Amino acid sequence: MTTPPSSPHRQILSISPFALASLLLIGATRLILENSKQGRFSLLQFPPDEILPLEIEEQSSWASNFSGGGSVAVPDDCNVFDGKWVYDNTSYPLYTDESCPYLSPQVTCQKNGRPDSLYQNWVWKPSECELPRFDALKLLEILRNKRLMFIGDSIHRSQHQSMVCLVQSVIPDGKKSVHRKPSMKIFRAEEFNVSIEFYWAPFLVESISDHAKKHSVQERLVKLDSIAKHSRHWEGADVLVFNSYVWWMYKPIINATNGTDSDMQEYNVTTAYRLALRTWANWLETSIDGRKQRVFFMSSSPTHLWNWEWKAGGLGNCFNESDPIQGPYWGTGSSHEIMGILHDILQELKVEVTFLNITQLSEFRKDGHTSVYTERKGNLLTSEERADPNTYADCIHWCLPGIPDTWNQILYAHLLADYGFLQMSI
DSSP, X not given: OOOOOOOGGGGOOOOOOSSSGGGGGOOSOOOOOOOOSSSSSOSSSBSOGGGOSSOHHHHHHHHHHSTTOOXXXXXXXXXXXXXXXXXXXXXXXXXXXXXXXXXXXXXXXXXXXXXXXXXXXEEXXXXXXXXXXXXXXXHHHHTTTOEEEEEESHHHHHHHHHHHHHHHTTSOTTSEEEEEETTEEEEEEGGGTEEEEEEEOTTSSEETTOSSSOOOOSSOEEETTOOHHHHHHHTTOSEEEEOOOGGGGSSSEEEEESSOTTOEEEEEHHHHHHHHHHHHHHHHHHHOXXXXXXXXXXXXXXXXXXXXXXXXXXXXXXXXXXXXXXXXXXXXOOOHHHHHHHHHHHHHOSSOOEEEOOHHHHHTOTTOEEETSSEETTEEOOHHHHTOHHHHOEEEEEOSSSHHHHHHXXXXXXXXXXXXXXXXXX
C-alpha cells in the first residue's frame, strides 16, 4: 500500500457529512494550519512537549515494568497521523461484535449480515514509530478512580462503544455495569473505580436536538451562548474527549439564538460554529483545572458518499467497498473554513487542549462504514432497502470493530504518556 503524503497540509482536512445542500458551504478558502508547538494545542506532533509529565526515558522505563508490559510511550517527535494501513489478520481485531455485549445494532455489521470482514484487520502504522498495542488492564490502571468522558454526536458515541469493548473483556462478570441517565451512558469498571462515559451533545452548546434518542428535527435550532445544561454533567471528569462537526453541516445556514431565546435568527454555519466554540472555550477556561484534567478534541470523521472520488466513473458510494484507498486521498467534503475556526479557537485558549487529527488516516477507509448493514430509526434495514444502497447506505458511521478502535489506540497512547500526570492529579 502506498504511504500517504507526509506534508502537514494533508493532515488537516475536515469533512462534510451529508450529501445535502451543506456542500454549498464549502468554499475555495484553504487554511493551512501550521505545524507548530508554540500554541496551546498539537495538530500534528505527538505528544506535544509541554504535556509530557515525564522524560521519554522515564516513560519507557515505567511502561516496560508496568503490569502487562510491552507498551512504551510514542517519541515526542513522531507524527502518529502520518502513516499507512497494514493488513493484519493475526492480531486484529481486538474484539468482535459477538464478544462485546455493549455494541448497538447500528454498528454491528457482522451480526447484521455484512458478508466480508477484511475491514476489521487493517492496522494503522505511523511512518516513524510504533503505536503501543492497546493494553486494557494498563488503561484501567491509568484511569483508576477517574472518569473518562466522550462528549459529542453519534460518531463519538461509536468511539465510546469502541473503548468499552476494548476494556470490558478483562473485567470479570459482576464487576462491570452500564447505567443510563438523561443524555448519558456510563460504563463502570467496579474494581478500578473507573467510569467510561458518553454524553450526547452534538453541537456542544444547547439545542433542540439534545434528547439522546428523540433528536431528529427538520429545522435545527441552536443556542449559541448556552452550555450550562450540558456542562454541569462534564464537571469533575478527569479526561474529556470532545467532538462536534457532523450536525453543523446539515445546511449552509442554521437557526440559532445568541443572547436571548426570543431572538432567533438565521446564521451562516461557519459564523454559528465560531460563536458556539467560543462559548465552549469560555467554559473550559473557567471550569477546567489544567493541573488535574486532560482535554482532547477529535477532528472530523470523514464520509465516503460518492465513489467517483476514488473510482473513475463511479456512480455509487461506500457500499461493497472492501479495501482501503491506496495512495494520497482526501474527500471533496473538507471544510477548511471550519477547520480554520477550530484552529483559531484552540490557539487562543488559556488551557491545554490536545487535538487528535484522525481525519486523514480515516479518509483512506472507504471500506469501514456501516453501509447497508445497519439500522435506521431503530430498525435494521429491510431487504428491499439493502437492495438500494445509493439511497440507504450509511457512509457516515463506522462498523465496530473498526476505525474508531484506531482512534482509541491513539488516545490510549496519549494517556499512557500522561500516566505520571494523571497519577499526580488524584
